[in-house]
Amino acid sequence: MPELPEVETIRYQLALRLEGTKIEDIVIWKTGRETPVGREFVQSLIGRKIQTIERRAKLLIWRLDDDRALTAHLKMTGRFVFVNTDYQPAKHDRMLFQLSGGTRLVWADMRQFGFLRLVDQETLDCILDMYGPEPLEVEPAVLAERLVKPGTRKVKVALLNQEVIAGVGNIYADEACFRAGIHPTRNLGSLKQDDRLRLAQAIQEVLRESLARKGTSARQYVDTMGSRGAFKDFLRVYARAKQPCLICQTPIEKILVGQRGTHFCPVCQR
């Protein structure tokens, strides 16, 4: 589900309530394909103190006091939601974390693509090294430079590649292309320096605006309070196929690019 603004919203909310707490117990409700929930996994986590909650690209990282980290990828439908003590597990709930101080957190994942993985420092460093720059932590020029030779042809495909720029997904790739007036299938080699910079600025702009509204709930996404992101009402092309372009009234088109649904204005984007 979530892209950078959604994962960052969850990171912030988790950090407020989890940092400094101790994992007192873990209840496994359902074993998942991608989620190791053996006795070893549980035993390794119980008693650990959570030092910090960080995010890199779309990956959440719980740094623990034993030099290891619990990484979580939400993929399409993963969720962390805080619950009360009388909470009864719902259909797709997978496990419950009980933290010191009485905090209870549920990990749920309808489609089971997401994963929790316990990794040591060295493994984590390898994982994090794969990602491109964090788009909100570098200058636009740095992002623009990443688009010079990304090893792929189409603009949108490059934006979705986490090794090129970290954290951009299907919604914000489309939104950034629209804001920059660049066609999503445009050949990267045809972009001029000015185009790349405009696209880089558009990426930052849309991510910042979405983050300020706690992300986009196109379908399932909710934050740790079960609340939806408000940026859905501000999308300009995503999920607006056949609706008039907000600039020129031409119907927004939807095509497939790199196997992903892609929305754009055929007039405003070239």
Next chain:
DNA sequence: GACAACCTGACC
């Protein structure tokens, strides 16, 4: 670069 795979549910 295309395509299938992982899985469940919503919608036409």
Next chain:
DNA sequence: GGTCAGGTTGTC
């Protein structure tokens, strides 16, 4: 019944 869904990975 078929198609599609905020992601990623592996195989031609």
